Amino acid sequence: MRWWYRLSYEGHLAGVLLALFLLPLVGTLGYMLIEGWDWFDAFYMTVITITTIGYKEVHPLSPAGRIFTVVFVFFGVGTALYALNVLAQTLLQTQRFLQRVTLRRVMRLSNHYIICGGGRTGTRIAGELQRLGKPYVLVERQGAAVRQLRQQGFLAIEGDATQEEVLNMANIEKAAGLVTVLPHDADNVFVVLTAKGLNPRLHIVARAEYASAEARLKRAGADMVVSPYEIGAVRLAYLLLQKSLIDTFELVTKQIVMDVHVQEVQITADHPFVGKTLRELDLTNRYRVIVLAMKLPDERIEFPPDPNVELQQGATLIIAGTEPQIRRLEQECEQQVELP
Numbered sequence: 136m137r138w139w140y141r142l143s144y145e146g147h148l149a150g151v152l153l154a155l156f157l158l159p160l161v162g163t164l165g166y167m168l169i170e171g172w173d174w175f176d177a178f179y180m181t182v183i184t185i186t187t188i189g190y191k192e193v194h195p196l197s198p199a200g201r202i203f204t205v206v207f208v209f210f211g212v213g214t215a216l217y218a219l220n221v222l223a224q225t226l227l228q229t230q231r232f233l234q235r236v237t238l239r240r241v242m243r244l245s246n247h248y249i250i251c252g253g254g255r256t257g258t259r260i261a262g263e264l265q266r267l268g269k270p271y272v273l274v275e276r277q278g279a280a281v282r283q284l285r286q287q288g289f290l291a292i293e294g295d296a297t298q299e300e301v302l303n304m305a306n307i308e309k310a311a312g313l314v315t316v317l318p319h320d321a322d323n324v325f326v327v328l329t330a331k332g333l334n335p336r337l338h339i340v341a342r343a344e345y346a347s348a349e350a351r352l353k354r355a356g357a358d359m360v361v362s363p364y365e366i367g368a369v370r371l372a373y374l375l376l377q378k379s380l381i382d383t384f385e386l387v388t389k390q391i392v393m394d395v396h397v398q399e400v401q402i403t404a405d406h407p408f409v410g411k412t413l414r415e416l417d418l419t420n421r422y423r424v425i426v427l428a429m430k431l432p433d434e435r436i437e438f439p440p441d442p443n444v445e446l447q448q449g450a451t452l453i454i455a456g457t458e459p460q461i462r463r464l465e466q467e468c469e470q471q472v473e474l475p
Contacts, residue, residue, distance in 0.1 A: 155214075155215070155218050158181075158185060158211050158214060158215070159178065159181050159182065159185070161207075162177070162178075162180070162181030162184065162185070162207055162211065163177045163178045163181050164177075165177075165181075165203050165207065166180050166181065166200065166203070169197070169199050169200050169203055170194065170196065170197060170200045172193070172194060176193045176194065179193055180192065180193050181207075184204060184207060184208055184211060185211045185212065185215055186215075187208075187212060234292065234293060237285075237290065237291070237292050238292060238304055240290065241272050241290070241292060241304065241305060241306050242306055244270050244272065244306055244309065244310075245270075245306075245309040246270065246309065246310070246311040247269075247270035247271055247272060247306070247309070247310055247311060248264055248269060248270070248271045248272075248310065248311060248312045248313065248314065249271070249272055249274060249302070249305045249307060249310050249312070249313040249314070249330075250264075250271060250272070250273045250274065250313075250314055250316070251274050251296035251313065251314065251315040251316065251317055251323075251326050252274070252275065252296070252315065252316040252317045252318070253273050253274075253275030253277075253280050253281065253284050253289075253291060254316065254318065256316040256342065256363070257273060257275070257316050258273075258284065258287075258289065260314060260316070261273050261289050261290075262289075265288075265289070267458075271290065272290050272291070272292060272305050272306070273289055273290065273291035273292070274291070274292055274294055274296045274301060274302075274305055275291055275292075275293060275294075276293070276294065276295050276296070277293075278293050281293040292304055292305060296315065296317065296322075296326050297322055297325040297326055297329060298329075299329055299333065302326075302329060302330055302333055303333070307330060307333050307334050307337065308333065308334055310334065310337060311337075311338065312337065312338040312339070312340070313326075313330050313337055313338070313339050313340070314339075314340045314341070314342075315327060315330075315339070315340075315341050315342065316342045317342075318344070319344070320343060320344050320345060320348035320351070320352075323341050323342060323343070323348070323352060324341075324348070324351050324352055324355050326341075327339055327341055327352055327355040327356050327357045328355045328356065330356075331355065331356030338358050339356060339357045339358050339359075340357065340358065340359045340360075340361065341357040341359070341360050341361070342360075342361055342362070342363065343360050343361065343362045344362075346362060346365070348360075349362065396455070396456065396457065396458055396461055397427070397453065397454070397455050398453075398454055398455075398456075398461045399451050399452070399453060399454075400451065400452040400453075400454060400464075400465075400468075401451055402446050402447065402448060402449065402450040402451065402452065403448065404448045406448075406468065407468055407471040408446045408452075408468070409446060409447070409448055410445055410446070411445065411446055412442060412443050412444060412445055412446070413426055413429075413440060413441075413442040413443075413444075413446075414442040414443055418454070418464070422456065422460055422461075422463060422464045423456060423457075423460045424454045424455065424456035424460050424461060424464060425454065425455045425456065426439075426440055426452055426453070426454050427439070427453045427454065427455055428440060428452075428453040429441075429444075429446075429450060429451070429452055429453070430450060430451040430452075430453070431447075431449075431450055432447055432448070432449030432450055440452075
């Protein structure tokens with residue numbers, strides 16, 4: 136709470152809150168002593184005077200009471216207006232402080248993922264990355280939405296993702312990837328262009344609202360373009376046509392939910408898989424994962440992969456398994472890389 140005390144002290148918030156407490160008390164006591172009213176009538180007269188409502192007097196005022204009312208109006212209304220201004224300034228300073236704290240956290244990130252757009256799709260992506268333990272930062276234009284995202288536990292900064300300075304605030308130079316899910320295709324194209332210019336090595340995924348935007352997004356530099364409507368349509372058609380297969384699968388598995396994930400394994404120069412074949416690695420028996428496909432350094436994809444081909448630097452394995460199985464494989468690979 137030290138930061139709140141500092142903001143309050145600099146904005147004279149403590150004095151203002153004290154003045155707001157004393158004003159009704161002074162007014163109430165004044166009318167009680169000068170006019171001899173009971174406390175409720177005196178308090179009511181104080182409230183309508185401070186708020187300048189303009190109702191008629193509770194009781195006829197004496198000359199002394201009128202003088203007190205004139206003085207009280209000048210000091211009371213002026214203090215109330217000043218208090219509102221100080222409260223607004225304190226709130227603004229608080230939001231700026233939270234933004235600075237968030238930016239300091241973001242600048243410490245590396246190999247993180249930038250999510251442009253804090254709507255339903257953006258928050259679902261952030262939630263999945265958070266669940267997998269991957270570093271990320273959400274970039275949202277609307278301040279109210281950013282505050283709500285922070286209350287939900289998301290790391291979010293306020294700003295327009297189409298602006299270079301905002302992407303720099305998201306530490307784009309050290310980022311591993313970026314996904315843009317803004318509501319308009321033109322904004323997504325601009326984000327891709329800007330991001331690729333700031334970090335040419337960045338892996339970029341973009342959402343396309345209309346099919347006509349896919350080509351523009353790829354020309355702008357997006358590595359992958361996703362159309363939710365097309366994916367949803369294909370999925371619905373599959374469910375419609377494969378009804379018997381799905382019913383059979385549910386019957387056999389007794390509707391047991393399998394937590395299966397598909398993951399990429401990048402084969403770098405120091406990766407322990409380099410120079411070995413899939414038959415030698417025997418990943419299915421060692422880690423209980425399945426190798427679905429292999430992307431070769433020349434961008435060709437082998438499906439299914441040849442188990443006798445040696446893995447080369449730049450290749451990518453597409454594996455499937457449960458989250459603990461995949462995590463165990465990744466951890467053992469990292470430990471072997473760290474060994475001298």
